[in-house]
Amino acid sequence: MNLITTIALIAIALSSILAIVSFWLPLMTPDHEKLSPYECGFDPLGSARLPFSLRFFLVAILFLLFDLEIALLLPLPWGDQLSSPLSTFFWASAVLVLLTVGLIYEWLQGGLEWAE
Template sequence: MNTLTFMLSLSFLLSAALTTMNFWLAQMAPDTEKLSPYECGFDPLGSARLPFSIRFFLVAILFLLFDLEIALLLPLPWAIQLAHPMMTLTWATTIIALLTFGLIYEWTQGGLEWAE
């Protein structure tokens, strides 16, 4: 058995064993005190769930998208030293162009505006 197969099977068996032990050994005895929200001993005055603006999610997704762009373009200086640097520059330019067009689209649709 090679090392990769051994490590994959060991990690699968270990995670399955730990998950099974968690289901068997977990003590689930909820009572009213454990299920109630804690607010310094007072009864809760309102709902713990507050409405959340969808614009925050949009900004978070845009941040992740541009963060991914940086992660894709980070090895670019080393990739230029490969045998075909024009192919690398073509892909990098394509990624930057797609993300720029996406940003322009979001901007024109008003997705980056905070006040309405």
């Protein structure tokens, strides 16, 4: 038996054991808290049309913007292999400056303050 077959058999056996244990273990001690669905603190059986704070929405939008920024800047280390690396670094710096200025503006306007 070669090494690849041995590793494949060990991986299949280990994953099967873990899958069986994961199905068997939660059934040992069920209680009310484990059986109830968790919905971020909201009552899952209540009305879905509850008022939502605008501040949470703004923070979520900021979070998405900075996640997008990270996704755009992740390939930046390979930018020096392009035909014009100076242009790549210029545009990356422009994105950083634009988002930093926007964050400072939001901060100065009080959009990140929770207590008024």
